Amino acid sequence: MRIRIVDAFTDRPFTGNPAGVCLLPAGPWPDDAWLGRLAAELNHPETAFAQRLPAGAEADWEIRWFTPLVEADLCGHATLATVHTLRREGLLTGGPVRFRSRAAGLLTAWAAADEGAGGENREITLDFPAAPTTEVPTAVGLAEALGVRPEATFRTGALGDLLAVLPDEASVRELRPDLAAIAALSLREEWRGVIVTAAAAGAESGSGYDFVSRFFAPARGIPEDPVTGSAHTALAPYWAARLGRHDALTGLQASGRPGRVKVALQGDRVLIMGRAVTVLEATLRV
Numbered sequence: 001m002r003i004r005i006v007d008a009f010t011d012r013p014f015t016g017n018p019a020g021v022c023l024l025p026a027g028p029w030p031d032d033a034w035l036g037r038l039a040a041e042l043n044h045p046e047t048a049f050a051q052r053l054p055a056g057a058e059a060d061w062e063i064r065w066f067t068p069l070v071e072a073d074l075c076g077h078a079t080l081a082t083v084h085t086l087r088r089e090g091l092l093t094g095g096p097v098r099f100r101s102r103a104a105g106l107l108t109a110w111a112a113a114d115e116g117a118g119g120e121n122r123e124i125t126l127d128f129p130a131a132p133t134t135e136v137p138t139a140v141g142l143a144e145a146l147g148v149r150p151e152a153t154f155r156t157g158a159l160g161d162l163l164a165v166l167p168d169e170a171s172v173r174e175l176r177p178d179l180a181a182i183a184a185l186s187l188r189e190e191w192r193g194v195i196v197t198a199a200a201a202g203a204e205s206g207s208g209y210d211f212v213s214r215f216f217a218p219a220r221g222i223p224e225d226p227v228t229g230s231a232h233t234a235l236a237p238y239w240a241a242r243l244g245r246h247d248a249l250t251g252l253q254a255s256g257r258p259g260r261v262k263v264a265l266q267g268d269r270v271l272i273m274g275r276a277v278t279v280l281e282a283t284l285r286v
Contacts, residue, residue: 001025005044005280006081009227009259013279016259017227019078020047021085022284032071038284039066045222048078050086050099059100061086063107069221073103073192074159076126076229076272083109083124084276096127104129126272130265131159131234138164139189145181146196156234160192161215163234169201172212173254183218193217195231197238200252209252209260211239227259229272236263236270248273 003022010016020042024030029051039047050063063082065075079099086092092111099107108127133154142164143149148171150164166172175196182194197213213235215228225231232251239249248264262273 001284003042003280003282003284004081004085004278005042005282006084006276006278008077008080008084008276009229009253009261009274011275011277013277015257016274016276017077017225017257018044018279019075019081020044021078021081022047022049023085023089023091024049024051026052035064036066036069036071040068043068045225046072046075046078048075048082050082052091053100057100059098059106061097061099063099063101067217067221072220074101074128074230074233076128076232077227077274079107079109079126080124080229080272080274081276083111083126084278087111087122087124088278123273123275126229128230128233128270128272129158130237130268130270131156131161133157133163133234133238139185141181141185142194145178145185146194147176147178150196154234154238156195159230159234160190161195161231161234162189162191162193163195163197163238166196166198169198169212169254172196172198172214175214177216179216179218179223182216186217186219192220193222193225193231195228195234197235199243209250210243210245211235211249212252212254214253214255224255226255226257227253227261227274229261229274232261232263232272233270236265236272240265 007016050061065072096110112123152165154163215225251261264271
């Protein structure tokens with residue numbers, strides 16, 4: 001069995017968000033504990049496991065995602081990495097690829113036409129369910145955990161995150177949260193993680209992005225996620241409404257491995273666009 005490490009939401013190695021990708025052979029799925037142990041061994045924010053479904057099924061592949069600690073309900077960057085891997089292995093038919101997921105329903109993705117030799121960095125589009133936001137009072141202890149008081153906070157429905165809006169881009173970039181406190185709050189409030197966001201400081205002067213964000217999920221084994229595709233299912237509707245924009249928006253996730261994510265809101269769906277590059281291929285010997 002082959003294992004790939006793919007950097008997602010980037011076109012350069014060692015940037016963006018790394019994901020493990022494992023294409024499983026036909027047959028029964030491995031035991032959940034084994035999947036979790038392999039994800040922990042790889043120790044990336046998420047590892048995607050995908051298995052081809054038989055002809056006539058409602059989707060082409062089944063996909064699951066694991067952090068080093070738990071199984072995830074939805075993951076953008078590892079799905080993008082999986083589509084990238086399927087394309088490189090010649091397993092895409094040329095049209096959209098459909099994924100069956102356990103919690104997020106049917107997910108669709110497709111790759112753009114070839115761009116240059118080999119088409120290695122073709123842009124990939126993910127079609128994910130939007131996560132509308134609902135404003136809520138700021139949870140007790142959140143400002144202390146973040147080290148800054150949010151201007152507003154929002155729940156994100158089925159996504160399960162808390163979205164905290166900070167005063168400005170500098171506040172997002174300079175944030176040094178108390179991760180132990182964030183983990184305790186996440187467990188208490190039943191959050192998957194905390195998204196922090198603000199408008200781009202230079203949005204009107206051509207910075208190339210419209211908003212910035214960061215994402216922390218220490219209770220799920222991810223202290224800070226470099227580039228979080230799933231978080232943009234909430235960021236897209238929030239910023240589209242706030243900016244009054246119905247065209248595509250670009251977000252910069254300002255982590256230590258930053259990445260840009262293009263998004264477009266289409267009704268109750270969000271298109272999430274990015275590129276990926278394979279940095280390692282290996283053979284699993286266990």
